[in-house]
Amino acid sequence: MRSLPMHVWRKLQLAVMLLSEETSPRDILVVILSWIRDNYKYFSVEPFSSYGFDEFSHVNENLMPVDYSSFSSSDIAHFKKVILEYQAKDVEFIARFLRDTMEALITVEVDKQCPRCESDGMRVFIGKHNGLLAYQCNVCGHSHYIDGAKVEVGGLEFANEVVLRNIGLI
Secondary structure (H helix, E strand, O other): OOOOOHHHHHHHHHHHHOOOOOOOHHHHHHHHHHHHHHOHHHOOOOOOHHHOHHHHHOOOOOOOOHHHOOOOHHHHHHHHHHHHHOOOOOHHHHHHHHHHHHHHHHOOEEEEEOOOOOOEEEEEEEEOOOOOEEEEEOOOOOEEEOOOOEOOOOOEEEOOHHHHHHOOOO
16 A cells, blocks of 8 residues: 555544543544544555554453553653654554554553563553464564463454453453
């Protein structure tokens, strides 16, 4: 995809302009997901498809642990600034930034060190096929299950608030 249609990109920018620093992270998630769902045909192709926009479009925002995410008020200001600066032609940057933002909004970060790059902070996921708790590095993307086994490509799904509460992470 060369660029998003200007009217599609402008819809998100207009919605983001209305956000204030007091806007809740959940409201930001709702704005992004509504925009994706309303314009889904533009997100079923590259680069959006490789960044998991199809999976995001099916997320139930009411079940996600947004209130426990690491997304802060300073992230709101940064989110607004970036969205308002990007142009419709910047699809690769838009896809990556929105993916990172949504992951920050709907995942919980734990104080664990990545065994590969030794960065602090990993996000919690659940294995799609085995239901095991898994960690993914914020920096290099390395993923492993709680037992140390490597996660297969595409093997993770977002852990909802009920699951995280049942395993004692929130």
